[in-house]
Amino acid sequence: MKMSFNGPVDGVLLIRVSGDWRIGQTLPSINEIQRQLTSNIEIQKVAFDSKNLTQWDSSLLIFLKKIHTLCSEKKIFLDHDGLPLGAKRLLELATTVPEIKDAKKVKEEETFFFLVGAETVGFFKSAREMTAFIGGVFLAFVNFFKGKARYRRSDLTMTIQECGAQALPIVSLISLLVGLILAFIGSIQLKMFGAQIYIANLVGIAMVRVMGAVMTGVIMAGRTGAAFAAEIGTMEVNEEIDALKTLGISPMEFLVLPRMLALVLMMPLLCLYANLMGILGGSIVAVGMLDLNFSQYYVQTKNAVSLNDLWIGLFHSAVFGVLVALAGCLRGMQCGRSASDVGNAATSAVVTAIVSIVVATAIITVICNVIGI
Amino acid sequence: MSDPKQTTKNAPYITVRDLTMAYGSFVVMQDLNFTIDRGDIFIIMGGSGCGKTTLMKIMVGLKRPEKGQVLYENLSFWEADPSLRKNIMKDFGIFYQYGALWSSMTLAENVALPLEEYTELGHHEIRELVSLKLAMVGLAGFEEFYPSEISGGMRKRAALARAIALDPDILFFDEPSAGLDPVSAKRLDDLILELRDSLGATVVVVTHELASIFAIGNNSVFLDPETRTMIAQGNPRAMLENSQDPKILNFLMRGSAEGLKS
Numbered sequence: 001m002k003m004s005f006n007g008p009v010d011g012v013l014l015i016r017v018s019g020d021w022r023i024g025q026t027l028p029s030i031n032e033i034q035r036q037l038t039s040n041i042e043i044q045k046v047a048f049d050s051k052n053l054t055q056w057d058s059s060l061l062i063f064l065k066k067i068h069t070l071c072s073e074k075k076i077f078l079d080h081d082g083l084p085l086g087a088k089r090l091l092e093l094a095t096t097v098p099e100i101k102d103a104k105k106v107k108e109e110e111t112f113f114f115l116v117g118a119e120t121v122g123f124f125k126s127a128r129e130m131t132a133f134i135g136g137v138f139l140a141f142v143n144f145f146k147g148k149a150r151y152r153r154s155d156l157t158m159t160i161q162e163c164g165a166q167a168l169p170i171v172s173l174i175s176l177l178v179g180l181i182l183a184f185i186g187s188i189q190l191k192m193f194g195a196q197i198y199i200a201n202l203v204g205i206a207m208v209r210v211m212g213a214v215m216t217g218v219i220m221a222g223r224t225g226a227a228f229a230a231e232i233g234t235m236e237v238n239e240e241i242d243a244l245k246t247l248g249i250s251p252m253e254f255l256v257l258p259r260m261l262a263l264v265l266m267m268p269l270l271c272l273y274a275n276l277m278g279i280l281g282g283s284i285v286a287v288g289m290l291d292l293n294f295s296q297y298y299v300q301t302k303n304a305v306s307l308n309d310l311w312i313g314l315f316h317s318a319v320f321g322v323l324v325a326l327a328g329c330l331r332g333m334q335c336g337r338s339a340s341d342v343g344n345a346a347t348s349a350v351v352t353a354i355v356s357i358v359v360a361t362a363i364i365t366v367i368c369n370v371i372g373i
Numbered sequence: 374m375s376d377p378k379q380t381t382k383n384a385p386y387i388t389v390r391d392l393t394m395a396y397g398s399f400v401v402m403q404d405l406n407f408t409i410d411r412g413d414i415f416i417i418m419g420g421s422g423c424g425k426t427t428l429m430k431i432m433v434g435l436k437r438p439e440k441g442q443v444l445y446e447n448l449s450f451w452e453a454d455p456s457l458r459k460n461i462m463k464d465f466g467i468f469y470q471y472g473a474l475w476s477s478m479t480l481a482e483n484v485a486l487p488l489e490e491y492t493e494l495g496h497h498e499i500r501e502l503v504s505l506k507l508a509m510v511g512l513a514g515f516e517e518f519y520p521s522e523i524s525g526g527m528r529k530r531a532a533l534a535r536a537i538a539l540d541p542d543i544l545f546f547d548e549p550s551a552g553l554d555p556v557s558a559k560r561l562d563d564l565i566l567e568l569r570d571s572l573g574a575t576v577v578v579v580t581h582e583l584a585s586i587f588a589i590g591n592n593s594v595f596l597d598p599e600t601r602t603m604i605a606q607g608n609p610r611a612m613l614e615n616s617q618d619p620k621i622l623n624f625l626m627r628g629s630a631e632g633l634k635s
Contacts, residue, residue, distance in 0.1 A: 150490070155477070239473035242435050246467050247487055248459040 003028040003063070005036070011044040013037070014082075015067070018052035021060040030066050037074050046071055048082035056087060064091050133330045137260065140252040144261075149253045159262035163224050167270060170219055175274035178215050179203050179281025187290055196290040200300035203282030209309040210316065212275040214361055216267060217320035221353035225328035228259050229349035232332025233342040241333070251333065260325035267321030268314045275313065308373055316364060320357050327353035384447070386411040386575055387432070387543070392441030394427050400601060401427050405441065407594045407606045414569055414576040414589045416609060419596030420624065425579040426470070426547055428596070432577065433545055434462055463491055466541030466574075470548040472532035474520040480507060480531045481516035487538040506534040510564070526557050533561075537568060544568060546578040550585050562588045583627055587613075595621055 001021050006014045013036060037043055046067065053060075064083070068091065071078040080088045110118075143149040186202040232255055235241050241251050279301055286292040331349040335341050385408035392405040401424040409415045417425045430436040432443050434450065443450045445461050453461070474483050484503045488494060494502070507513055510530040520528050529549070536544060546565070550558040562585050569576050580586060586593070586609050595605040595612070597620055605612055605621055613625045 235476075238471065238476070239469045240475050242430075243467070243469060243473040243475070245435060246433050246462060246465060247490055248462055249486075249490060 001025045001028065001059075005033060008036070008040050008043045011042050013040075013043050013046045014049055015046060016049045016052070017060065017063075018050070018054075020054050021056040021063070023057055023059045025059065027059060027063055030063070030070065033067065034070055037070055037076060043076060045077045045079055047079040050083055050087075053084065056084065060087055061090055061094065065094055068095050129334065130330065133333070134326070136250075136252040137256055137326065137329075140250065140257045141260075143253060144257055149257055150249055151254050151258050155254075156258040156261060159258055160266060162227075163220065163262045164266040164269065167220065167223060167266075168273065170223065171216055171270050171274050172277050174215055174219055175207075175212065175277035176281040176284075178211060179207055179278030179283075180285055181281075182206055182211070182278070183282035183285035184289075187285060191290070196286070196292060197296065197300055199282060199286050199290060199292070200297045201304035204279055204301040204305040205309055207278035207282075208275045208305050208313050210313065210361065210365070212278055213267075213271045213313050213316035213320055214357060215278075216270045216274045216317060217324060217357040218354055220263065220267065220270070220320070221324045221327070221357065222350050224263065225324045225349045225353040226346040228325065228328030229332040229335070229345040230342055232329055233335030233345040236333065236335045237337050237339070237342060256325070256329040256333075259329055260322065263321035263325040264318055265321075267317040267324075271313060271317035275310075312364070312368060312373065316361065319360050319364070323356040323360060324353045327356060385409060386413075386446060387415075387577075388442075388444040388447075389428075389432070390442045390444065392428075392431065392443065393439040394424055394431060394436075395439040396427075400439070402596060402601050402603075403440075404602050405594070405596075407603065409575060409577065409592065411575050412569065412573065413592045414565065414578065416586050416590035416593035417577065417579045417596065418581055418586060418593055418609075418624070420598050421581070423596040423598035424601075425581075425596060429545055429547055429577065429579050433465055433467055434458060463539070464542040466536035466539065466544045468529075468532055468536045468544070468546045468549055470551055472520070472528040474528055474532055474535070476520050479517050479519055480512065480523075480534075483520070483531060484535045484538050487535065491539055502538070506538055507531070509537070510534045525552060526554075529553070529561075533564070537572070540572055542574060544572075544574050544576045546576065546580070548580055549578065550580065550582045555584070558582065558585065559588075561585075565589055581624075583625065586625075595624070 002017070002019045004016045006016070013033070015033065037046075048064075064087065068078055070076075080091060083091070140149060183199050183203050186199055187196060190196050190198055190202075232241070235255070241255070244251050244254055283294060283297045286297045287294055328349045331345040331352065335345040387409040389405050389407050393403040394401045394405075405428070417428055419425055427436065431438045432450075437451060442452070448457075448461065450458060450461060474480070475486070478486070481500070481503045484506050485499050488499045488502060492499075504513065504516065507516060510533050512527060512530055512534065515523060515527070515531070520531065523531070529552075533549075544565075549561055549565070553561065565576060565578070566589055568574055576589075578585070578590070590609045593605075593607065593609050593612070594603050596602075597604045599620075604618060605616060609625065612621055616622055616625075
């Protein structure tokens with residue numbers, strides 16, 4: 001890849017290109033040519049000599065386009081005749097439509113204050129959207145209780161099956177393991193005091209009061225919340241939600257309501273099941289490692305866990321059902337129109353749901369503490 | 374559904390007045406003023422990215438305009454309250470560019486939903502109407518198929534069946550021929566003409582397919598992305614014969630007018 005130039009002679013700067021011009025090799029710099037065009041005001045034309053050019057590809061075109069831009073700026077005539085025919089035609093193709101000046105996005109300098117401001121504005125915008133969404137869901141529920149909500153019963157039953165029965169295997173596994181882990185960690189300390197039997201209290205109260213609901217909530221956030229966001233996000237991409245709106249059907253009633261109802265109904269049931277599996281997991285450690293027998297474990301659990309704990313746990317799970325459905329459906333509705341936006345919506349739904357679950361757990365725990373239950 | 378022989382041409386059916394469309398601070402189009410009469414097949418045309426689909430979305434209620442009005446029989450669409458707007462939208466049939474069929478429903482359920490929403494018809498009558506609409510677009514027998522189980526062209530026809538489910542007064546088409554072979558595109562054009570004549574519908578079509586524009590359009594607006602406004606309104610054939618604007622001629626002659634007049 002070689003480039004040299006002669007002149008200016010009679011106002012013409014002749015640029016010679018020779019050898020193989022292939023992508024992957026370093027392009028010659030145009031700085032010297034730029035210096036020539038700037039310092040020699042008598043140059044009125046730039047021409048090319050490509051007699052010794054053997055092979056070329058887009059690397060030659062990149063070089064030529066730079067020369068074209070320089071000449072355009074300095075209003076110097078660029079003679080294409082000395083170029084290979086193919087290169088000449090491609091250069092003309094690349095330079096026919098002028099660059100649209102205001103098409104480029106102007107990237108503002110992002111100072112610290114700009115970022116803080118942008119995040120603050122974004123936070124309030126997000127809060128406004130979430131409030132509007134919650135309001136829309138509330139109105140949809142009002143219509144539901146009035147018997148006027150517009151949704152398909154088959155959507156509700158399908159979602160109940162997906163959120164309920166189909167979630168049992170994973171809830172079983174995770175809850176069993178969580179109960180097992182709680183018992184194992186607790187046993188290390190309790191053994192020191194000869195108080196192994198209190199493993200039943202530890203696992204029973206922890207699972208029934210909080211952990212059953214939290215683990216179920218986290219599982220459903222990752223499994224169902226993401227699915228809701230992806231489903232609704234894809235509908236947004238395919239204009240299916242636009243089609244609903246133009247038919248006068250509220251997407252809140254048609255899409256969000258059955259999903260939220262399904263989760264609110266199924267979460268307490270899954271939570272009950274998770275509690276049982278967690279207690280069973282604890283019993284495996286108690287019986288297997290701590291030499292307790294199952295009936296001892298069962299009786300101790302029964303005596304330790306109160307109805308209060310059960311209701312609090314179920315309340316947690318119902319709240320988490322609402323939060324997971326809200327997060328999934330909200331992020332789905334906020335989804336943009338590209339495939340990557342659907343992925344982002346699913347991820348965001350999971351993160352939002354899990355954060356909401358943890359915050360809600362903290363709030364409910366504090367309230368219970370204040371009330372004294 | 375209005376009898377095409379009795380359409381009144383005294384007042385425009387649809388009026389767009391001083392309309393400005395924007396996405397945030399980016400103005401897509403401004404100062405749009407045009408009218409559409411009953412029974413027109415009105416073409417919204419212009420180069421790619423000029424805002425044709427955005428204009429249609431504003432006209433059907435999916436996007437609020439930045440400024441200006443859209444009037445249906447002198448009733449301002451965007452200034453009306455939501456229940457009145459919903460009433461106006463009941464007379465729309467909308468065909469989206471990629472069909473926008475609800476993927477979790479069969480073709481029959483897709484076509485039935487507008488009927489269930491806006492009529493008091495029983496299940497049996499709805500079923501019969503659905504079969505009729507699907508037969509009209511050549512999809513008889515495909516009632517229980519899901520959108521994912523049929524071809525792209527068939528999905529478009531199913532979407533058309535849904536758009537005409539309620540025998541609408543106004544049909545909106547967003548790039549109906551996109552992705553269709555020439556024969557299918559011609560069939561769709563003939564179907565649009567047939568629907569206009571038999572339903573007495575007014576048709577608004579967003580397209581840049583020249584064959585369709587000249588085959589079916591009797592009124593149109595030309596949107597220019599450079600000036601971001603409309604630069605012509607009228608019959609497309611008359612525009613081709615009489616216009617002096619090189620952008621319009623270049624568009625309508627598929628680029629062969631370049632350099633003729635500048």
